[in-house]
Amino acid sequence: MYQICRYLFFSISLILLSLSTAIMVKVKYLGLYPWEAMSVGLFQKLGLSVGTWNIITGMTLMSCTLLLNKQYVKLGTFFNVILTGVFLDFILSSNILPDATNTWTDYIYLLIGITLFGMSGGMNVSAGFGAGPRDGFMLAISPRFGWSIARMRIVVESIVVIIAFLLGGPVFFTTLIYTFISSPIYQRSLFFHQAFFQKLKKKEIEVLES
DSSP: OHHHHHHHHHHHHHHHHHHHHHHHHHTGGGOOOHHHHHHHHHHHHHOSOHHHHHHHHHHHHHHHHHHHOGGGOOHHHHHHHHHHHHHHHHHHHHTOSOOOOSSTHHHHHHHHHHHHHHHHHHHHHHTTSOOOHHHHHHHHHHHHHTOOHHHHHHHHHHHHHHHHHHHTOOOOHHHHHHHHHHHHHHHHHHHHHHHHHHHHHHHHHHHHHO
16 A cells, blocks of 8 residues: 555656646746746747756756765656656647636636645655655755755755746746745645655554554
8 A cells, every 4th residue: 555655646746746837837927937937948049848848957957966865866756857848748738728817816826836836746755756856956955055945945946047037938026936835835745745654654564564
């Protein structure tokens, strides 16, 4: 049961990460999450697709994480990089999500995307198949500075915002909200799901020993 839940949570988290990103891209005129804003900026400057640029940046971050701390890079990390990019392009091209309405409801839509992104990020890492490229990088670099995961994400993603702005990506005042909302949600989600898996594993061991 423990292993089944890990595979299930990991698979669901990849879908939710892609879905939440697609939701945010749909209302990109409000400002995108820093990494996606950079991907859109690269797409506008150099072509390819948003999902493809997510894969390229993900592979770059994964390489950096390998140099810092190999424990956060596993086979699941590679699948994370590739599949989320592919799923993102699929969801966007299939038009299964509603378009922006340019009304106040877009802000609610945006908040749903931000919240879902933070929750699915924590779920993804807790499954133990290797952190996503961005999360793994944060987890690997935060001990180097002695900072919390949330604080590290805020600093790094603030730098990414500057890069995205210079590339002409969709950076607006809501872009900063992404980091300050999703980071604490991610950290809470990570701790919650880690505790869940620890209890599940302990219960399974007790059943086997009884």
